[in-house]
Amino acid sequence: MQKLLVCYKWVLDEQDIKIAGDLSLDTGRAKYKISDYDKNAIEEGALLAEKHGVGVEALTFGTAAAKQSLKDALSRGLDKVYWIGDATSEQADAFVTANILAAAIKKIGQYDLILCGEGSSDSYSQQTAPRLAALLGIPAITFVQKLTVVDGKVVATRKLGDCIEEITVTGPAIVSVLPEINKPRIPGLKQVMAAAKKPSEEVKISELGLKAGELSPKVRVLSVKGYVMDRKKVIFKEANQADNVAKLVASLAQEGMC
Template sequence: MQKLLVCYKWVLDEQDIKIAGDLSLDTSRAKYKISDYDKNAIEEGVLLAEKHGVSVEALTFGSVAAKQSLKDALSRGLEKVYWLGDAAADQADAFVTANILAAAIRKISQYDLILCGEGSSDAYSQQTAPRLAALLGIPAITFVQQLSVADGKVTATRKLGDCTEEVAITGPAVISVLPEINKPRIPGLKQVMAAAKKPSEEIKLADLELAAEELAPKVRCVNLKGYVMDRKKVIFKEANQADNVAKLVASLAQEGLC
């Protein structure tokens, strides 16, 4: 293993999104961040690079705002970030995203492992990693909660519902990791300052020579509204708290919730 790549997404911070009276989403004051799931992918890539003495780079595709992510990404231990900022990202689905990432990877280098988050914090389609692997013609291992590399073999533990599965492969692969695989580091002042000196490189969408049909989304978001839970507001007022608890449990059971 000589070279690792991490793919990440620069997304709106969901904590800053407000729901207006008509249930539309107000993102006017929302800041951006690296997708929480992708922070785990970056951390795992950096941990593997530190352990095995190999290089680790990153690739991100997004709107022009993606450039803002470079310093944060590089402060997390990456050596270099390739970024592609284009308006096409505003409507891109997993189909378009995977096509663009695959074309960019073919252009920049060959990698032994490509790591992704299991999904992104905004769409969480869980399609990009397996689509990317199919386009590159290499295996995909998804739902990974534990990962190790030894003697050229990659061993991964996959979390599948109520069981786990251990798989092993050799050669290049795309790995999508779950949040429990690690705890992402919080960059300190030294790491943030050092990030300013690390290299980044812009990739132009036009240079990837993708056909028009490869940039046409299969899925388009027509409308997006917030969800408001309509609670029944049932109050139990028995003097004996045990009776209140019993009534609550009975009510939940009647609705099939417990």
């Protein structure tokens, strides 16, 4: 294994998003951040690079605001970041995103292992990594909670609905990781200052040779509304608290919750 690549997304920080009275989302004061799931991918890439003494780079696609992510990404152990800032990302779905990332990867070079988060903090479609693998013609391993590289082979433990599966493949391959795979580092002052000296490179969509159909999303988001839970507001008022607990348990069982 000689070189690693991590794909990440620059997203709105959900804790800054407010829900208006008409259930529309108020993002006027929301800041941006690297998607939490992608922080796990970056951390895993950095750990593998440190362990095996290889290079690790990153690639991100978003609006022009994605450039703001570079310093944070580089402070997390990456050697270099390629970024694509284009208005196309405002309506891009997983189809468009995968097409652009695949074309960019073919342009910038070959990698032995490509890491992604299992989904992004905003849409969480879980489609980008498998689509990217199909376009590049390499294996995809999803839902990975443990990852090692032994004798040039990728050994991944997948967490599925009712079982654990271990897969071994010979790279290059794409792996999408679950949050439990690691705990992302918090960059210190030294790492933040060093990040300012690390290289980054802009890749323009116009340089990727993509056709109009490859940049046209299959899914368009017309609106996003906040979710409101309508509670039943059932109150148990028996004098004996044990009776209240018994009625609560019975009610939950009737709803299929226990």
